[in-house]
Amino acid sequence: MYNHAIEYEPTREEQSHAYAKVTARIIPFLFLCYVAAYLDRVNVGFAKLQMMSDLGLSDAAYGLGAGVFFIGYLLCEVPSNLIMMKVGARRWIARIMITWALVSAAMMLVKSPTSFYITRFLLGVAEAGFFPAVALYLTYWFPPSRCAKATALFMTAIPMSGVFGGPLSGYILHSMSDLGGLAAWQWLFLIEALPSLILGVAAFFFLDDRVEDAKWLTAQERAILATNLKSEQHHRHLNSLREGFANKKIWVLSIMFLFFTMGLYGISFWLPTIIKQSGVADPLNVGLLTALPYGAAAIAMVMVSRSSDARRERRWHVAIPGLIGSLGLLVSALNSHDTTISLVALTFGTAGVLTTISQFWVLPPSFMGGAAVAAGFAVANTIGSVSGLVAPYLIGLVQGVSHSTTGGVLALAACGVLGSVMVFMIDSKSVNH
Incomplete structure (x- = not known):
């Protein structure tokens, strides 16, 4: 859209200053959106x-309803991102947030297992595409050489939402029972849908x-900004929609992301268990203590992203945190009898796992x-989301055989090692720039 070249080399x-201005404008807003999500x-x-006792839901019915979310999510993830390419990020991100806010609020009207299944499925459909849409949106502003830091800053919403979400939910359940004739769990769905609704409307403007x-x-x-984006386009040799689906590298990355x-x-799964085993009975206090590992993760994500951008190196910045995350899980599982060792190990493990995931989206x-x-993004996030169904089942399967949660966590640690090894199946010339 710019018909003239810059007449001088910017200092x-x-x-x-230009990128700091973009970061200050976009990242905090998207951060809040992801916390709401x-x-x-x-x-x-x-x-x-x-709600289980109020509605007479069995554990099996609850488990099925929780999992149904991912079915709707997986079915609509790819179509959602492709639609965004046509209608624009502003309209589509706003649509996603407003729709999921309305469906989430409608959860307060659930009266039976069937209505529970339907609303959970619709919530997955409504939310599908949000994360890959935001990841794609960031590439409209930041070239590959600057993408790691921007992505990591946005994705610190994952650990920070763990800090805020638990205490807020615990407070609502503790304080709002039977207020206005509604159960506390109904207030929970209503109140926590409001931020998404407000932010969705704000996103449009x-x-x-x-x-x-x-x-x-x-x-x-x-x-x-436009010149920098254009100057790094020559590295992106895949641009068509067909190449985005058919290229071998994206499928390698997608399976790798599943492992991570x-x-x-x-x-x-393991963090709340370790804290509870230390003798902390109140769920609110358990949620507050998780701030330590998640806070460490937020710091690590930003520090590693700075190094990744400065060195123009991507593969080791994915693999090393992935191995640290797996080692943290391993040590915590093998020392479950020692709360201090387990919690320290999980702090490193949480930082490693979340840093790896934030670095993955730079690849x-x-x-x-373009469309590729x-x-x-949509394919990788879709396959990665399968872990929402597989991981709990894997833990349960191993626990049933070994009669211990340790084996299940060790199996997930092994997945992290596999993902870290797989990153070297992508040649360095493709990603290190």
Whole structure:
């Protein structure tokens, strides 16, 4: 859209100022959006504490309803990202958030197992495409050489939502029982849907689809960003929709991402157990203590992303945190009798696993662009989301055989090792720039 070249070479300070301005405008807003997404996805786990007895749901019915979410999510993930390419990020991200907010709020009206299954399925359909849409949106502003830091800053919402989400849900369940004739779990769904609704409306007015639409940037700043994006396009030799689906590299990355997200479920499963075994009975206090590992993860994600961008190296910045995450799971599982050792190990494990996942999303846009990266993001996230069904089943299967949760966590640690090894199946020239 720019018909003239920049007549001078921008200084490093001018470059840094332009990207700092973009980061300050976009990242905090997307961060809040992802925290809201987390609340609406996992609050059913907190609501379960009360809604099962109120509705007469069995453990089997609850488990099926929790899993049905992923069916709707998996079916609509790829189509959602492809639609965003046509209608624009601003409209589509707003649509996703408003729709899932309304469906999440409708969970308060559930009266039976059937209505529970239907609303959970619709919630998966509504939320499908949000994360890959945001990952794709970031590539519209940041070239591959700067993508690691931007992605990591956005994805710190994962550990930070673990800090805020648990205490908030615990407080609502503790304080709002029978208020206004509603059960506390009904208030939970209603209150935690409001941030998504508000942010969804705000997204329509706040986000810009492209650099050239950003009136809050000066003409010089828009030119700097557009020129940098264009100058790094030659690295992205895959651009068509067919290449996004058919290229071998994206399928290797997708399976690798599945292994990494299995490790994430290992962290989610094991961390509350270790804290509870230490003698902390109150769920609210358990949620507060998880702030230590998640806080460490947020710091590690940003530090590793800075190193990755500065060194223009991607594979080792994925593999090393992945191995650290697996080692943390291993040590914590083998020392489950020692709360201190287990918690320290899980702090390193949580930092490693979450850092690996944030670094993973820098890999696809390194060699793909246009419709290819839209399809690639969606395929990878779809396959990775299968871990939401596989990981709990794997833990349960191993626990049934060994009569211990340790074996299940060790199996997930092994998945992290496999993912870390697989990253070297992608040649360094494709991603290290």
